[in-house]
Amino acid sequence: MGNNSLxxxxxxxxxxxxxxxxxxxxxxxxxxxxLGELTGKIKSIRNLxxxxxxxxxxxxxxxxxxxxxxxxxxHHFINNQGNPxxxxxxxxxxxxxxxxxxxxxxxxxxxxIKGVCIGSAFELALHCHFRLCTKQVVVGLPESTYGLIPGLxxxxxxxxxxPKVTAMEMACTGSTFNSAGAYKNKLxxxxxxxxxxxxxxxxxxxxxxxxxRKYNKKEYLQQFDHALSNLTITP
Amino acid sequence: MDKTxxxxxxxxxxxxxxxxxxxxxxxxxxxNPEFISITRLxxxxxxxxxxxxxxxxxxxxxxxxxxxxxTTLAKNPEDLKIALTRGNQLLNFISQLxxxxxxxxxxxxxxxxxxxxxxxxxxxxTRRSLFAVPEINHNLIPGLAGLNRxxxxxxxRNSMEILxxxxxxxxxxxxxxxxxxxxxxxQNLIDYCRNYLTGLIKGRSPEVIRMLxxxxxxxxxxxxxxxMKEDVEIFCHLAGKFSATNDSFGL
Numbered sequence: 001m002g003n004n005s006l007x008x009x010x011x012x013x014x015x016x017x018x019x020x021x022x023x024x025x026x027x028x029x030x031x032x033x034x035l036g037e038l039t040g041k042i043k044s045i046r047n048l049x050x051x052x053x054x055x056x057x058x059x060x061x062x063x064x065x066x067x068x069x070x071x072x073x074x075h076h077f078i079n080n081q082g083n084p085x086x087x088x089x090x091x092x093x094x095x096x097x098x099x100x101x102x103x104x105x106x107x108x109x110x111x112x113i114k115g116v117c118i119g120s121a122f123e124l125a126l127h128c129h130f131r132l133c134t135k136q137v138v139v140g141l142p143e144s145t146y147g148l149i150p151g152l153x154x155x156x157x158x159x160x161x162x163p164k165v166t167a168m169e170m171a172c173t174g175s176t177f178n179s180a181g182a183y184k185n186k187l188x189x190x191x192x193x194x195x196x197x198x199x200x201x202x203x204x205x206x207x208x209x210x211x212x213r214k215y216n217k218k219e220y221l222q223q224f225d226h227a228l229s230n231l232t233i234t235p
Numbered sequence: 236m237d238k239t240x241x242x243x244x245x246x247x248x249x250x251x252x253x254x255x256x257x258x259x260x261x262x263x264x265x266x267n268p269e270f271i272s273i274t275r276l277x278x279x280x281x282x283x284x285x286x287x288x289x290x291x292x293x294x295x296x297x298x299x300x301x302x303x304x305x306t307t308l309a310k311n312p313e314d315l316k317i318a319l320t321r322g323n324q325l326l327n328f329i330s331q332l333x334x335x336x337x338x339x340x341x342x343x344x345x346x347x348x349x350x351x352x353x354x355x356x357x358x359x360x361t362r363r364s365l366f367a368v369p370e371i372n373h374n375l376i377p378g379l380a381g382l383n384r385x386x387x388x389x390x391x392r393n394s395m396e397i398l399x400x401x402x403x404x405x406x407x408x409x410x411x412x413x414x415x416x417x418x419x420x421x422q423n424l425i426d427y428c429r430n431y432l433t434g435l436i437k438g439r440s441p442e443v444i445r446m447l448x449x450x451x452x453x454x455x456x457x458x459x460x461x462x463m464k465e466d467v468e469i470f471c472h473l474a475g476k477f478s479a480t481n482d483s484f485g486l
Contacts, residue, residue, distance in 0.1 A: 087386040092467050098461070144439055149446050151470025153463035156454040164451070165357045165416040168335060171447050172435045 005031035007056060010040055013049040014205050022057035026065045029072060029118050032095045039101040050205035053128060054112035054198060063119025103127040108208035112201040113137050123150055126157035129214060130204060133179050133188040134197050138205050140176030161186050189221055195231060203227050244271035245292055250286040252429050263291045264297035265347045268322025268379055269286050285441055286432035287332065289355060290339040291427055299346025321380045326379050330354040335435055339428040350381035353388060360415045361424055364406045371401040379470040389413045446473060
């Protein structure tokens with residue numbers, strides 16, 4: 001990538017995408033550009049078993065760098081004044097496309113969530129096919145507290161998982177969930193304790209990647225539970 | 236708090252929450268599917284209403300259409316069609332409002348009454364609430380897009396169970412079938428619902444709530460791709476007003 005805002009490695013046939021601006025791993029414009037580039041690159045990789053998305057260090061990501069992002073959006077509108085319609089800035093649509101890219105892949109895409117994962121970061125996790133989290137997480141969509149809405153498909157993805165009443169509570173109040181709340185509301189498929197998060201994600205990808213069908217999610221998770229319980233029995 | 240009654244509907248405003256009641260006690264039969272005119276409702280909502288509760292007057296939500304009235308109207312099918320079309324326009328108007336809407340369901344909620352409740356984002360009921368789509372017992376089908384909304388809210392299987400049986404369903408079963416979102420154990424359901432909606436919008440600008448609800452509507456009515464593109468546009472519109480006076484922070 002042209003910058004170091006994300007880290008991409010292939011190990012055992014699995015792609016590891018780490019947001020790489022610790023501690024908070026904010027989604028800067030550099031990051032979104034690198035992500036867009038990466039999606040182009042992934043398209044040409046053959047025999048990729050699956051993708052795991054996580055953050056470097058303690059957190060997944062604090063989400064979009066709002067100051068930078070709103071500055072760029074305003075800049076776009078100012079530059080286009082007198083040329084109506086100014087329309088949506090192209091880079092914002094590209095960011096959405098990058099997120100959708102992962103959702104539309106036909107290999108398993110797992111969000112491995114630790115620490116903070118809010119705003120656009122949680123939107124990215126919602127576009128993933130599976131969400132695993134550690135016990136210490138904070139997930140949510142606090143956009144409304146800043147006078148904004150989740151702009152990268154978060155509401156649509158949320159409604160696929162949550163009943164409308166819960167989705168509205170989450171989006172309107174901007175309240176966050178811990179791991180127990182996330183699991184109870186199906187926002188996290190599993191809470192991982194005792195096993196390394198990325199290792200657990202790797203196991204899940206290995207299970208799901210054989211003849212992967214998105215609609216078999218429940219079955220893969222059962223096999224995953226079984227594999228994890230075997231791990232804890234044999235040290 | 237002001238209260239302006241029309242014949243079939245009551246209205247009051249408490250804080251930023253509007254409370255629309257179906258009036259025809261005791262069962263609140265719908266004299267007319269268009270129980271309030273859109274113009275009248277629009278003028279009520281223009282009083283800075285940021286959340287809407289629909290409830291029945293007194294002990295029940297509504298027992299639905301008055302069969303006698305339908306039989307009379309059906310003597311001239313054109314009249315019935317006009318009445319239903321107007322009812323449909325009203326229900327579509329309510330379901331497209333860009334504020335959170337909540338049906339507070341006391342007692343019976345049958346047929347056309349349930350069709351009104353289904354236009355809301357959220358349905359809260361009590362232990363004693365009863366639901367039904369009894370049209371099939373009279374060789375009829377729901378005439379106010381209830382079939383369509385039921386399918387979207389409860390799914391195909393649940394909807395077929397409700398529609399084909401015509402059975403009366405208690406609160407627990409309603410929760411299981413996803414017609415009701417929650418059973419509320421409070422003495423006063425409407426007070427509870429008003430506090431709930433107030434909590435939902437608390438501290439948020441009316442515009443953000445409106446834009447969020449637009450996003451929810453888009454997600455419901457458009458393809459996922461279209462809805463997500465709309466969200467980008469809404470985000471940019473709001474970001475244009477965002478004054479980034481703080482230090483860089485994440486979201």
